[in-house]
Amino acid sequence: MGSPPAAYQPRAGSVLDVDTAFYDRLAERTEDRDLTDRFVLPIRSGRAWEVPAGYLCRVIAPEGAQAGDFNVWNRHDPRERLWTSRTRQLQSTHVTRYDRLWSTLPHLRPLLTVTNDTLAWYGTDEDGGRIHDLLGSRCDPYVNRILTDEDFDFHCHSNLTRAVLPYGLTEFDVHDVLNIFNCAGLNDDGGYFMKASPARAGDFFEFFAEQDLLCALSTCPAGDLSVPFWGPDARDPIDVCRPLAVEVYRPAEELTAGWSTPPRAAYRGMHGLTPPTWPSAAAA
Template sequence: MTTYQDDQPVGYTVKLAPASSEAFPLAAGQTLSVILDDGPQVLDMLVFGTERHGERFSASHTRMRHGTRLTTGHQLISNSPHERALLTITLDTLHERDYDSDRSLHGHDILYPPCSRPYRSRRYGLDSNGCFENLTAAIVAYGFSERDVHDPFNLFMRTGIDAHGALGFAPSAAVTGDRITFLAEEPCLVAVSTCPSASSGDPRSVSVHTGLQTPPKGSTS
């Protein structure tokens, strides 16, 4: 990981290497932007509310409120009994290019779990970490464990459901310079993993800019 203070008013930009992860504590009102530096790259993202025990992003509550095609103005909703907005999407440069009429493919995914070592072994014959293991490594410095890894919001992952109800994914429609920005509605911890699996194509590095005034702790990259 390379961390440097950039020309934005306050904050740090973290350069995530391929197949790596990092976690970012955010105060309410701070922003987090994920920027593609070198073409399409899928990132799995976890979100935990840090003021209420057990609060975390809920893909199912978010789908129920906004559907499966999340973009600017939509919010990431937490699990029961909390059911409140943790993050709001304030910018999404991909949304104009993320729709395919044949498979209803969407540019950000809210259907798939994180890839994992068992999944990568079954699908690709590889004995290597997936996003599940990498996200676990990112959150342990903040008192979480593998049991806390929930279904993620998969950024720039192009997925859909076909006419027979089967899930599928296709190459990402994202390009260099695409970004998605979130506003923290509540104090939270956000963890992201640059996915090493086929949904990303060739793994690439990604920049994450946050309103943090000091670098994140517990770097895993």
């Protein structure tokens, strides 16, 4: 017997109805791109950067498997940022080509669309593990203190916090993440598990910026997730930590002709509230 259908069923022609041919052209016409930015994130570090609307961004595993915890905001209004739970409902618990990351209310619109994913071949393994998950949050020093009674300052939450400070953001702006290159899922008891990432040197995850974005990425201190970070078998996984790289591209102008940033969600109601009625000047 098959599983129940997804609860969130869009109407034809909605913003959820992706023009796959448009994103295929963006992914395939690599010879027409202009590289506008490139940098490498060392192990156990974080960095923030901007991606203009209509540009492409590629997160790369240059030396092999390494988990990357990713945050994203509207560059001009950080209150509009990734909403992982709604993205799970509208897309999936794991994202790949043509999936979108959705923003918080009252905006509820795509921040980005995935254009390419060299790990799409992985699918679902025998344990239910899949790649690029929205299930787990970032590791943080607070939960580490609970689990180990020790302090460690280079968890993904801390890396992201340091990364966004130059943009005027703080720890309170860091939010639940997309775990790029993670292999993760839910076990039979509903518990979140992670296992060794299958990413190889040169694998990448690429997306198209649907609006002006501020992005931030952490090279997770757990490395490729092959070594337990917590629990009875835990040890320092520094030997399986590797850098990540980021590249930003401007696509050929004709490829984005006719495209525009998606508008905010159309709802403009009052949530059932009635505005107050004031006496008119004549009545007074």
